[in-house]
Amino acid sequence: xxxxxxxxxxxxxxxxxxxxxxxxxxxxxxxxxxxxxxxxxxxxxxxxxxxxxxxxxxxxxxxxxxxxxxxxxxxxxxxxxxxxxxxxxxxxxxxxxxxxxxxxxxxxxxxxxxxxxxxxxxxxxxxxxxxxxxxxxxxxxxxxxxxxxxxxxxxxxxxxxxxxxxxxxxxxxxxxxxxxxxxxxxxxxxxxxxxxxxxxxxxxxxxxxxxxxxxxxxxxxxxxxxxxxxxxxxxxxxxxxxxxxxxxxx
Amino acid sequence: xxxxxxxxxxxxxxxxxxxxxxxxxxxxxxxxxxxxxxxxxxxxxxxxxxxxxxxxxxxxxxxxxxxxxxxxxxxxxxxxxxxxxxxxxxxxxxxxxxxxxxxxxxxxxxxxxxxxxxxxxxxxxxxxxxxxxxxxxxxxxxxxxxxxxxxxxxxxxxxxxxxxxxxxxxxxxxxxxxxxxxxxxxxxxxxxxxxxxxxxxxxxxxxxxxxxxxxxxxxxxxxxxxxxxxxxxxxxxxxxxxxxxxxxxxxxxxxxxxxxxxxxxxxxxxxxxxxxxxxxxxxxxxxxxxxxxxxxxxx
Numbered sequence: 001x002x003x004x005x006x007x008x009x010x011x012x013x014x015x016x017x018x019x020x021x022x023x024x025x026x027x028x029x030x031x032x033x034x035x036x037x038x039x040x041x042x043x044x045x046x047x048x049x050x051x052x053x054x055x056x057x058x059x060x061x062x063x064x065x066x067x068x069x070x071x072x073x074x075x076x077x078x079x080x081x082x083x084x085x086x087x088x089x090x091x092x093x094x095x096x097x098x099x100x101x102x103x104x105x106x107x108x109x110x111x112x113x114x115x116x117x118x119x120x121x122x123x124x125x126x127x128x129x130x131x132x133x134x135x136x137x138x139x140x141x142x143x144x145x146x147x148x149x150x151x152x153x154x155x156x157x158x159x160x161x162x163x164x165x166x167x168x169x170x171x172x173x174x175x176x177x178x179x180x181x182x183x184x185x186x187x188x189x190x191x192x193x194x195x196x197x198x199x200x201x202x203x204x205x206x207x208x209x210x211x212x213x214x215x216x217x218x219x220x221x222x223x224x225x226x227x228x229x230x231x232x233x234x235x236x237x238x239x240x241x242x243x244x245x246x247x248x249x250x
Numbered sequence: 251x252x253x254x255x256x257x258x259x260x261x262x263x264x265x266x267x268x269x270x271x272x273x274x275x276x277x278x279x280x281x282x283x284x285x286x287x288x289x290x291x292x293x294x295x296x297x298x299x300x301x302x303x304x305x306x307x308x309x310x311x312x313x314x315x316x317x318x319x320x321x322x323x324x325x326x327x328x329x330x331x332x333x334x335x336x337x338x339x340x341x342x343x344x345x346x347x348x349x350x351x352x353x354x355x356x357x358x359x360x361x362x363x364x365x366x367x368x369x370x371x372x373x374x375x376x377x378x379x380x381x382x383x384x385x386x387x388x389x390x391x392x393x394x395x396x397x398x399x400x401x402x403x404x405x406x407x408x409x410x411x412x413x414x415x416x417x418x419x420x421x422x423x424x425x426x427x428x429x430x431x432x433x434x435x436x437x438x439x440x441x442x443x444x445x446x447x448x449x450x451x452x453x454x455x456x457x458x459x460x461x462x463x464x465x466x467x468x469x470x471x472x473x474x475x476x477x478x479x480x481x482x483x484x485x486x487x488x489x490x491x492x493x494x495x496x497x498x499x500x501x502x503x504x505x506x507x508x509x510x511x512x513x514x515x516x517x518x519x520x521x522x523x524x525x526x527x528x529x530x531x532x533x534x535x536x537x538x539x540x541x542x543x544x545x546x547x548x549x
Contacts, residue, residue, distance in 0.1 A: 001373060024408060024409060027405065029406065042366050078364045081336055081365055143302075
């Protein structure tokens with residue numbers, strides 16, 4: 001019998017390929033059958049992990065197509081760790097290039113939103129503070145992310161169980177910014193305007209408020225950008241605005 | 251060399267010798283709302299690692315119930331050793347939840363940097379036992395407490411096994427100080443797949459295992475599938491009711507080793523919580539009846 005490390009390497013390859021190693025295995029079930037049970041268990045676990053992370057994608061394409069797609073993804077993307085909650089990070093990019101789903105150009109964006117919701121739910125609770133200017137700071141949840149998407153994944157996710165709502169969604173590519181954050185034991189999703197989205201992406205990337213404002217002002221008048229930031233971000237339920245001067249007052 | 255550990259962490263709520271229920275995601279809400287109760291709950295820690303809502307839910311449940319952590323991903327039989335990041339994540343969860351018991355399987359899942367999410371079989375050799383003891387040592391030193399090791403369901407055996415499964419497990423307990431988790435359904439499944447009688451396999455296992463080391467019992471269902479050659483394979487899918495055969499083996503076990511915490515374990519086709527609670531009541535009844543028989547015989 002080979003050393004354990006070698007045996008485990010060969011056994012893993014045999015499970016994945018279905019090629020039975022000679023002289024190694026015994027039992028009343030055929031070794032090929034036994035290996036196929038392990039292969040099915042592994043694939044089922046990976047498909048189920050993706051099912052939990054991408055529920056809207058599954059509802060959109062149906063269980064059968066979803067499972068088939070996931071198996072193709074899983075065979076080429078085996079996990080490296082036992083924590084399957086973080087498995088499948090590359091699934092959205094895979095869907096974007098998956099020819100059988102080419103008729104659904106919005107599918108990858110829906111997957112990105114599903115993933116962002118899952119990620120927000122797993123984010124720690126501490127908040128982050130950003131200095132806006134000498135007098136004002138804002139506090140944002142650690143879980144807050146901004147998704148720049150081309151398709152209305154937020155509308156699809158919200159209407160996925162209502163055919164009437166789904167029928168009214170206009171699937172036209174255009175730049176959209178969607179915020180996701182953890183809210184109690186759930187996740188919140190909200191679309192914001194292009195200038196508000198650009199500002200927040202830059203701010204969260206650590207570029208500073210002034211640079212973020214310039215990034216957001218590239219295509220819009222400054223007054224429009226300022227109004228969008230105040231209305232859609234500073235006044236949002238996830239944002240706390242702090243007067244630095246008030247803090248300094250004895 | 252055997253190491254002595256505290257029986258469980260200082261702040262852990264001990265797991266009572268009653269039936270508990272495997273807590274799965276569909277039952278989070280009724281359990282948190284106080285609508286679904288059990289003497290104790292067991293979870294797979296791999297589903298609750300890190301930050302966020304899911305571990306917060308477990309912490310909420312822990313306020314009201316003892317919790318046992320039943321890991322599936324430590325890959326204790328891997329010749330490559332233990333993934334330090336995964337072990338650290340399990341240790342962080344254990345520190346937060348203070349579980350009454352922590353367990354994993356007599357199996358491996360990782361090789362060559364790839365993790366295969368299944369409980370793959372080990373050859374029962376001295377080399378494999380040495381490696382397993384080394385890995386248990388590392389886990390127990392990190393957690394600061396003993397863990398339980400569960401007998402697996404197997405679909406094949408290795409031609410070069412040097413000892414029985416029970417002897418392998420007993421050696422682990424003796425050499426590492428770990429406890430054991432006896433899965434009765436796995437005994438039945440392995441027996442069927444290896445062409446043995448379930449009762450004979452169980453009794454051999456109970457002969458081999460040091461009874462005081464058995465800290466928990468698992469009860470679950472399995473399915474039977476017909477193979478292409480007309481033979482049958484028993485699959486440990488935890489997706490059907492506990493069989494009459496397994497209930498009978500459980501009663502035999504209680505008569506041999508006495509009462510232990512016994513888990514009702516479902517992982518697929520998860521039924522309503524009421525059905526899980528029914529199976530938990532049945533487990534308590536089977537245990538009580540088996541003990542009465544013991545006492546009557548002794549009297």
